[in-house]
Amino acid sequence: MAFKFLVIALATCASLVCAQGPSRCEDIRVRRSAHSLSDSDWANVQSVVSQMHRDGQFERFAQTHDQIFDSVHGHSAFFPFHRRFIVEFENLAREIDPSFTVPYWDTTRDYRRPETSAVLRPQALGGDGEGPQRCLQSGVQGNWTVGFPDRHCIRRQFSGSGGAILPWIPAEVISSFMQRDQQLADFREHIEFSIHGATHIGLGGDAATRYAPNDFFFFMHHANIDRLWWLWQNDQARFFAYDGPGGSQGAQAHLSDAIPESRAVSFGGQQVGSVMVLGFNGMCYAYDSAPPPPDMYPGPVGNDDGSGGGRIKITPATGHKSNNMPSAINSGSSNMASRALEIARIRTALGEQEGLKEYFPKVALLGAPARMANAASPPVHRPYTHQYKCGGGGGARPQAATKQALVYPARMAEKWVKMHGFKPERVEKVYREACRLIDLLNNSTYVSPY
Numbered sequence: 001m002a003f004k005f006l007v008i009a010l011a012t013c014a015s016l017v018c019a020q021g022p023s024r025c026e027d028i029r030v031r032r033s034a035h036s037l038s039d040s041d042w043a044n045v046q047s048v049v050s051q052m053h054r055d056g057q058f059e060r061f062a063q064t065h066d067q068i069f070d071s072v073h074g075h076s077a078f079f080p081f082h083r084r085f086i087v088e089f090e091n092l093a094r095e096i097d098p099s100f101t102v103p104y105w106d107t108t109r110d111y112r113r114p115e116t117s118a119v120l121r122p123q124a125l126g127g128d129g130e131g132p133q134r135c136l137q138s139g140v141q142g143n144w145t146v147g148f149p150d151r152h153c154i155r156r157q158f159s160g161s162g163g164a165i166l167p168w169i170p171a172e173v174i175s176s177f178m179q180r181d182q183q184l185a186d187f188r189e190h191i192e193f194s195i196h197g198a199t200h201i202g203l204g205g206d207a208a209t210r211y212a213p214n215d216f217f218f219f220m221h222h223a224n225i226d227r228l229w230w231l232w233q234n235d236q237a238r239f240f241a242y243d244g245p246g247g248s249q250g251a252q253a254h255l256s257d258a259i260p261e262s263r264a265v266s267f268g269g270q271q272v273g274s275v276m277v278l279g280f281n282g283m284c285y286a287y288d289s290a291p292p293p294p295d296m297y298p299g300p301v302g303n304d305d306g307s308g309g310g311r312i313k314i315t316p317a318t319g320h321k322s323n324n325m326p327s328a329i330n331s332g333s334s335n336m337a338s339r340a341l342e343i344a345r346i347r348t349a350l351g352e353q354e355g356l357k358e359y360f361p362k363v364a365l366l367g368a369p370a371r372m373a374n375a376a377s378p379p380v381h382r383p384y385t386h387q388y389k390c391g392g393g394g395g396a397r398p399q400a401a402t403k404q405a406l407v408y409p410a411r412m413a414e415k416w417v418k419m420h421g422f423k424p425e426r427v428e429k430v431y432r433e434a435c436r437l438i439d440l441l442n443n444s445t446y447v448s449p450y
């Protein structure tokens with residue numbers, strides 16, 4: 001059986017990856033944006049996940065996530081664990097349908113009014129829970145009963161009132177983190193305390209618990225978080241950056257750490273260092289809106305002290321065989337053309353304001369746009385005052401909200417912060433950074449392309 005073979009290959013690679021070098025994937029499968037899925041694509045997702053449900057897979061993943069929750073959140077293991085976990089799920093799904101890939105949900109596209117997202121349609125992921133138990137009655141998992149931690153319907157409880165979801169994180173905030181953070185630990189904290197948490201909390205119910213994998217949303221959301229990590233790895237040209245606190249108490253993260261696992265979902269002791277580069281060691285996938293896996297393994301494998309690896313030359317990929325790598329990239333903020341437009345507009349709108357260097361250091365390096373230098377009357381830049389005007393309870397919209405103004409995200413729910421044992425002041429710091437950036441952009445001539 002093909003799958004057994006793959007397991008043996010992976011286990012072998014896990015123990016020998018350092019000794020024998022990386023193994024290159026023969027085939028690369030492409031994960032698509034959830035926004036690009038048609039009704040018939042969703043029907044296909046439904047038939048695959050229903051079979052997995054009958055096979056008891058959802059319980060396995062929910063139980064494992066619950067068991068090792070404390071070592072894979074609030075630590076550097078956050079990224080590699082979830083990368084490996086999603087691949088495991090996807091491999092099982094592909095035993096049922098060999099063309100299946102986990103769609104990723106770029107939630108920045110829906111951040112203003114998440115409840116109106118096409119991804120939450122009844123034909124897709126379904127909407128809010130219903131009745132006193134908040135049972136999910138629509139979408140690919142409509143009316144399911146799951147077995148972990150006890151027999152219950154899958155619950156959803158949107159974070160806002162009247163079926164609304166409080167605003168998530170704008171794409172511009174994520175772009176800023178992507179540009180600023182040179183250490184993985186910083187990027188991990190920025191992502192975990194913003195887009196990662198906001199989306200879990202926004203859906204509520206099972207999605208906001210330690211056993212979140214009960215809701216298929218989990219896999220789509222974490223595919224997106226993984227995509228953001230891969231974008232960062234490429235943007236920073238640091239594939240092997242792995243620093244900060246590791247998975248165990250007080251220990252420094254190290255590429256030779258074993259990826260946390262359980263008896264129910266095991267990775268055969270596979271090391272963190274083996275999952276850093278897509279296209280190798282069983283990470284045989286790509287995203288339709290991110291750089292493809294490199295053709296050659298970008299070695300050497302970082303610094304042995306775990307301090308994160310040197311800068312690596314990126315080799316353009318051409319050699320991998322890809323099933324269905326699309327030539328045109330989907331629309332929205334995951335679209336590379338939109339990202340380019342965003343960057344160009346930020347460059348023009350912020351010009352030489354101090355905030356540009358602080359929030360978008362890579363844009364600042366480009367200098368002022370040429371046409372500004374020749375303009376008859378240069379645009380007037382309002383001084384950047386670092387004014388913090390974020391809403392208290394969360395979900396507040398900027399006071400002078402215009403159609404284009406960026407919206408403040410909701411504050412991270414206290415319950416969520418406690419459940420993870422996060423330091424509240426660290427979470428607040430990330431929140432304030434996001435708000436200050438939103439103020440900066442809203443006080444300029446910037447118009448978001450999203």
Ligand SMILES: [Cu+2]
Pocket residue numbers: 065072073082
């Ligand atoms: Cu998780």
